[in-house]
Amino acid sequence: MLEVYAKDTATHRRDKAILLIGFASALRRSEIVALDLADVDTVPQGVLLHLGRSKTDQHGKGELVAIHRGASSEFCAVTALERWIETRGREPGPLFTCLHRGGRMSGERLRPQAVSIVVKRAALASGLNPDTFSGHSLRAGLATSAALAGADLKDIMAQTRHRSHDIALRYIRRAEVWKGNVTGLLFGAAPIKSFEE
Numbered sequence: 001m002l003e004v005y006a007k008d009t010a011t012h013r014r015d016k017a018i019l020l021i022g023f024a025s026a027l028r029r030s031e032i033v034a035l036d037l038a039d040v041d042t043v044p045q046g047v048l049l050h051l052g053r054s055k056t057d058q059h060g061k062g063e064l065v066a067i068h069r070g071a072s073s074e075f076c077a078v079t080a081l082e083r084w085i086e087t088r089g090r091e092p093g094p095l096f097t098c099l100h101r102g103g104r105m106s107g108e109r110l111r112p113q114a115v116s117i118v119v120k121r122a123a124l125a126s127g128l129n130p131d132t133f134s135g136h137s138l139r140a141g142l143a144t145s146a147a148l149a150g151a152d153l154k155d156i157m158a159q160t161r162h163r164s165h166d167i168a169l170r171y172i173r174r175a176e177v178w179k180g181n182v183t184g185l186l187f188g189a190a191p192i193k194s195f196e197e
Helices: 008-023 031-033 076-089 112-125 136-148 153-158 165-174 184-187
Strands: 040-043 046-051 065-066 097-099 105-109
Touching: 008 031, 008 065, 008 076, 008 097, 008 112, 008 136, 031 112, 040 076, 046 076, 065 076, 097 165, 136 165, 153 165, 165 184
Parallel strands: none
Antiparallel strands: 040 046, 046 065, 097 105
């Protein structure tokens, strides 16, 4: 899906950052658009996102979400975010903003529905069925890809910030059914690849 952002425009920089940050952080749509520039802290390892009130943090104590810098800048959430911030500028306010025609900044915060639109638009441009994707696909995709890559449930839950094992397991069961599945041995199926591969 990231191949649809080959053209270097403000919209493409923003949308690519939304996809990669949304995936890597496993944030909900409302959490993605609630981020302000001040919530982003770049560190040598990557980036820290400071979350305020969320579905699992109703008292607003705040949570930290860490995202490692990737080996490939093309697929690196941190690099995509840095490029978007370079375009957006350093003015305080919403991290992800609406854009006027020609890519001019509006300063207006995106609404949660915009995340779904970005995901569906990228899916459609990639030749995928947009009806099978939503803003929630980023969060579910991280959990599934991490499970395929062999991550422990507790580590997946730390990134997704799930409190319930049962809820978190719903996200990774689809990945688990392919691990060690005997039909792959019988029919010579190619090994399942993780997101990073």
